Amino acid sequence: xxxxxxxxxxxxxxxxxxxxxxxxxxxxxxxxxxxxxxxxxxxxxxxxxxxxxxxxxxxxxxxxxxxxxxxxxxxxxxxxxxxxxxxxxxxxxxxxxxxxxxxxxxxxxxxxxxxxxxxxxxxxxxxxxxxxxxxxxxxxxxxxxxxxxxxxxxxxxxxxxx
Ligand SMILES: [Zn+2]
Numbered sequence: 001x002x003x004x005x006x007x008x009x010x011x012x013x014x015x016x017x018x019x020x021x022x023x024x025x026x027x028x029x030x031x032x033x034x035x036x037x038x039x040x041x042x043x044x045x046x047x048x049x050x051x052x053x054x055x056x057x058x059x060x061x062x063x064x065x066x067x068x069x070x071x072x073x074x075x076x077x078x079x080x081x082x083x084x085x086x087x088x089x090x091x092x093x094x095x096x097x098x099x100x101x102x103x104x105x106x107x108x109x110x111x112x113x114x115x116x117x118x119x120x121x122x123x124x125x126x127x128x129x130x131x132x133x134x135x136x137x138x139x140x141x142x143x144x145x146x147x148x149x150x151x152x153x154x155x156x157x158x159x160x161x162x
Contacts, residue, residue, distance in 0.1 A: 082111035
């Protein structure tokens with residue numbers, strides 16, 4: 001199956017910073033349902049077992065039930081995490097859906113927050129490569145470099161004076 005056939009009307013699967021991601025193909029209105037997180041329901045024990053085997057596409061809907069979203073036909077699995085997302089996952093009946101938190105422009109990557117547990121334990125806060133974290137880390141690097149430059153300039157001045 002080619003990547004382009006995986007999409008529906010409002011999005012497609014494409015290359016993102018961290019592998020594959022979901023990208024809007026047309027404007028998506030704030031609050032619009034984008035897709036459903038599809039897959040078989042697993043009971044608690046089965047979910048724990050498949051998670052220990054490395055399944056990263058489990059979506060816990062209650063203490064008892066978890067959706068196994070690892071099938072490639074579940075296009076929602078391609079939506080990446082962001083600390084500043086433009087979409088969110090929500091429950092409706094026994095389903096999990098993804099909807100826009102704000103207006104999403106064509107070409108924009110569709111992201112949602114995976115939750116603090118996932119961010120801490122699976123991604124690792126320091127390893128997050130979402131747009132916000134990448135920009136924050138770049139700013140910290142620039143600030144460190146500027147600070148070093150100022151310190152070096154001060155040291156040079158002191159040397160000239162002495
Ligand atoms: Zn982040």
